[in-house]
Amino acid sequence: MTINTFNQGNTCKIQMPCLAKMERMIVAMQDPDMGIKMRNQRLLITVIPHATTGHDVVEWLIQKLSITEEEALHLGNLIVKFGYIYPLREPRNLVLRADESPYRLQTPYFWTTNKWPATELDYAIYLAKKNIRKQGDLDDYEKDSYDQLNKRINHTWDFVLMQAREQLRAAKQRRKADRLVLECQEQVYWLVNRPPPGTLNILEHGPERRNSQNTRIKLIQKNNEWYKNEIELCKKAMGRTRVKSSICLEGFVKRTEQFAPHDPIMAGCLPSNPWITDDTMYWSMSANFVTTPTKLCVERWAFGFQELINDPLGRKEFKHFLEREFSGENIFFWEACEDLKYGEQSKIEEKVQALYHHFLAPGALRWVNIDSKTMEKTLEGIRSPHRYVMDDAQMHIYMLMKKDSYPRFLKSDMYKNLLAKAVVPQETKKSVFPFMRRQRHSSPSPALALSAGEEDGQADDKDKPTSSGTVSQV
Amino acid sequence: MGEMEQLRQEAEELKKQIADARKACADTTLSQVTSSMEVVGRIQMRTRRTLRGHLAKIYAMHWSTDSRYCCSHQKPVRLFEWDCERGRELGVLPLQVLFQGVCFWDPPKSKQVCSSSCAKPSVVFRRRVRISFVRCNDATSCLLGYLSCCRFLDDNQIVTSSGDTTCVLWDIETGTQKCVFVGHTGDCMSLAVAPDFRLFISGACDATAKLWDIREGMCRQTFIGHESDINAICFFPNGNAICTGSDDATCRLFDLRADQELVAYSHESIICGITSVAFSKSGRLLLAGYDDFNCNTWDSMKGERVGVLSGHDNRVSCLGVTSDGMAIATGSWDSFLKIWN
Numbered sequence: 178m179t180i181n182t183f184n185q186g187n188t189c190k191i192q193m194p195c196l197a198k199m200e201r202m203i204v205a206m207q208d209p210d211m212g213i214k215m216r217n218q219r220l221l222i223t224v225i226p227h228a229t230t231g232h233d234v235v236e237w238l239i240q241k242l243s244i245t246e247e248e249a250l251h252l253g254n255l256i257v258k259f260g261y262i263y264p265l266r267e268p269r270n271l272v273l274r275a276d277e278s279p280y281r282l283q284t285p286y287f288w289t290t291n292k293w294p295a296t297e298l299d300y301a302i303y304l305a306k307k308n309i310r311k312q313g314d315l316d317d318y319e320k321d322s323y324d325q326l327n328k329r330i331n332h333t334w335d336f337v338l339m340q341a342r343e344q345l346r347a348a349k350q351r352r353k354a355d356r357l358v359l360e361c362q363e364q365v366y367w368l369v370n371r372p373p374p375g376t377l378n379i380l381e382h383g384p385e386r387r388n389s390q391n392t393r394i395k396l397i398q399k400n401n402e403w404y405k406n407e408i409e410l411c412k413k414a415m416g417r418t419r420v421k422s423s424i425c426l427e428g429f430v431k432r433t434e435q436f437a438p439h440d441p442i443m444a445g446c447l448p449s450n451p452w453i454t455d456d457t458m459y460w461s462m463s464a465n466f467v468t469t470p471t472k473l474c475v476e477r478w479a480f481g482f483q484e485l486i487n488d489p490l491g492r493k494e495f496k497h498f499l500e501r502e503f504s505g506e507n508i509f510f511w512e513a514c515e516d517l518k519y520g521e522q523s524k525i526e527e528k529v530q531a532l533y534h535h536f537l538a539p540g541a542l543r544w545v546n547i548d549s550k551t552m553e554k555t556l557e558g559i560r561s562p563h564r565y566v567m568d569d570a571q572m573h574i575y576m577l578m579k580k581d582s583y584p585r586f587l588k589s590d591m592y593k594n595l596l597a598k599a600v601v602p603q604e605t606k607k608s609v610f611p612f613m614r615r616q617r618h619s620s621p622s623p624a625l626a627l628s629a630g631e632e633d634g635q636a637d638d639k640d641k642p643t644s645s646g647t648v649s650q651v
Numbered sequence: 652m653g654e655m656e657q658l659r660q661e662a663e664e665l666k667k668q669i670a671d672a673r674k675a676c677a678d679t680t681l682s683q684v685t686s687s688m689e690v691v692g693r694i695q696m697r698t699r700r701t702l703r704g705h706l707a708k709i710y711a712m713h714w715s716t717d718s719r720y721c722c723s724h725q726k727p728v729r730l731f732e733w734d735c736e737r738g739r740e741l742g743v744l745p746l747q748v749l750f751q752g753v754c755f756w757d758p759p760k761s762k763q764v765c766s767s768s769c770a771k772p773s774v775v776f777r778r779r780v781r782i783s784f785v786r787c788n789d790a791t792s793c794l795l796g797y798l799s800c801c802r803f804l805d806d807n808q809i810v811t812s813s814g815d816t817t818c819v820l821w822d823i824e825t826g827t828q829k830c831v832f833v834g835h836t837g838d839c840m841s842l843a844v845a846p847d848f849r850l851f852i853s854g855a856c857d858a859t860a861k862l863w864d865i866r867e868g869m870c871r872q873t874f875i876g877h878e879s880d881i882n883a884i885c886f887f888p889n890g891n892a893i894c895t896g897s898d899d900a901t902c903r904l905f906d907l908r909a910d911q912e913l914v915a916y917s918h919e920s921i922i923c924g925i926t927s928v929a930f931s932k933s934g935r936l937l938l939a940g941y942d943d944f945n946c947n948t949w950d951s952m953k954g955e956r957v958g959v960l961s962g963h964d965n966r967v968s969c970l971g972v973t974s975d976g977m978a979i980a981t982g983s984w985d986s987f988l989k990i991w992n
Binding site for chain 2: 194199202238242249252381400410420423426427428433436439451453457459460518521523565
């Protein structure tokens with residue numbers, strides 16, 4: 178849902194589907210039954226009709242979308258920043274205040290989707306009007322823009338001034354309340370489209386994107402060739418085996434549950450999270466060169482062969498185990514293949530030769546047991562060596578280790594010993610020095626909180642309304 | 652004209668069949684499967700570090716594999732490397748770049764950072780103190796559009812996604828394009844590499860995500876379901892599913908084996924698009940950065956929002972979780988990088 182507008186030959190485009198959603202919300206706000214109750218609001222001595230208060234807007238959002246006050250305030254603020262609702266009292270400050278400050282809904286004429294991009298001509302007329310009305314007392318940035326526009330569209334300057342005077346004259350004939358409202362609306366529109374320097378430019382979006390819906394230049398030629406290609410791809414896709422979603426979802430549930438204690442954000446981490454307590458013991462205990470791995474680490478090795486072999490400590494232990502079983506050459510071969518795959522391009526040939534020499538040649542010191550078909554294919558490939566020439570052989574050995582050696586490793590005494598000896602780090606006590614400045618934002622490790630008293634935790638939750646905010650000021 | 656019409660109809664018919672086959676496999680919903688799971692509860696994260704130093708919008712960031720350093724990219728033209736733990740810069744590089752993607756790769760020998768320029772990726776090597784550039788210099792292998800994202804595959808290969816709707820595999824040493832992945836009909840905005848480095852996924856402005864086989868150079872699967880441009884994409888930790896974030900304010904989880912969308916993470920009150928997504932280490936939490944200056948934490952299994960990271964003053968443009976799962980970094984157009992957990 179992207180919104181297209183064209184502007185005098187330039188294909189401009191706004192990439193904000195959120196605007197359509199915001200507009201739907203605004204329309205819902207104006208619904209006579211379910212919308213916000215509009216009242217007259219008093220602004221000094223003038224009475225403005227069809228206005229509302231910040232508080233009412235927030236309340237309506239809370240009710241309509243079933244969200245918390247903080248979220249409603251955040252959303253309301255966003256709507257105000259885009260100029261769909263504007264404050265009457267301080268029109269320059271586009272912020273939603275959840276109190277009795279009066280707000281008004283922007284007229285659809287000035288909605289971003291209807292009037293985008295803002296034209297230079299319109300801006301010139303607006304600034305000219307302001308200039309005349311305030312007798313030259315514009316803001317600095319507005320003065321600069323005014324001068325620039327004067328230079329740029331000098332040929333239509335008479336028209337600009339004429340339009341400005343005409344609009345001012347027409348405005349004088351309105352009632353004061355209407356005039357105020359019109360001025361506010363226009364001011365907010367220009368605050369959003371031409372924000373003062375240094376303030377947030379809400380309409381800014383990244384580099385311009387193209388997709389086949391909006392470019393004049395076709396990105397793809399939909400001809401016979403293209404359709405034939407599509408049909409080929411579709412036929413292939415039809416032939417694919419699909420797994421039932423229940424099985425897939427169960428897989429995810431299993432995975433998240435299995436890894437839940439290993440997820441530091443959810444389960445905390447012992448001895449302590451270095452980011453919170455500035456104590457780097459966690460990293461030194463999990464480093465590659467420790468002699469005793471932590472318990473979590475050792476447990477992870479049992480989750481799957483990939484976990485074991487990817488962890489340097491795990492791989493080391495597995496190597497020891499294989500050497501005891503006299504099948505150590507498998508893991509060395511696997512490691513050498515990995516080195517080949519991810520290493521430097523220039524060394525590929527010599528690595529392939531070394532691999533052949535050490536592992537595949539008849540009578541090699543560490544001869545690996547591959548089936549004849551794979552061996553033939555690999556030897557063929559060695560003639561023109563490239564990065565992935567050992568793939569089939571590596572896969573064969575990998576599966577061999579996974580199906581045969583790995584289950585035995587898990588059942589072995591060696592692994593059981595490792596599990597028993599594994600360290601469960603102590604929770605580091607936080608120091609209580611009062612002048613410890615870095616102690617900001619420390620929250621107790623969830624691990625501690627859980628054991629300290631589940632009942633307490635639950636009682637607290639019931640009393641406090643759910644708050645989503647997080648402190649971030651540093 | 653008659654033949655083209657026939658072909659078009661045939662293609663439509665096949666697509667309908669595929670949709671039916673997918674529906675036949677969808678035999679349950681997420682809520683049914685996870686109804687017995689424990690609720691995660693409110694996840695409140697706080698800012699632990701704020702990295703100041705950028706002078707302009709941050710567009711991309713990436714953690715190093717040792718989870719203590721990260722690099723970030725601002726527009727215009729500077730690449731920062733941070734020692735996140737101490738909260739200070741390691742180095743700043745001025746680069747000739749217009750739009751970006753940045754990522755780390757640190758094999759045992761050297762730290763390499765890749766940054767992409769308007770038409771060609773530039774790889775920056777950092778061996779001890781000297782910094783040298785490697786530019787892809789083949790003039791004919793230039794891209795026609797901006798580079799939106801890049802990732803290392805190994806010491807010598809990068810995969811990039813580009814605004815000219817293609818993804819390209821580059822050879823760093825020779826600076827040439829090894830393989831071009833064609834198929835998207837809109838600008839490719841992001842990509843992610845599978846844990847086994849054999850596949851990668853890309854999300855594009857045509858609202859589809861595609862799974863590509865790197866060795867074969869072809870598209871294996873296409874995922875539809877989004878209603879607007881896909882800005883961010885990432886793999887679930889075990890590589891069996893992908894999560895995409897889009898301008899239509901939803902994140903969706905697509906399963907690679909079921910070949911379809913399984914979950915959509917959205918709420919009526921969230922109307923701004925998503926710029927970046929990442930999973931926590933277990934995959935239970937999905938973090939997504941939005942255009943409305945917040946980052947939301949979703950329970951990926953229950954499909955509910957369980958937390959908000961608010962603190963930026965402009966849109967959150969990039970997000971990353973460390974590989975040990977200890978912290979999250981968010982970068983924003985307000986020029987600050989914040990580390991949370």
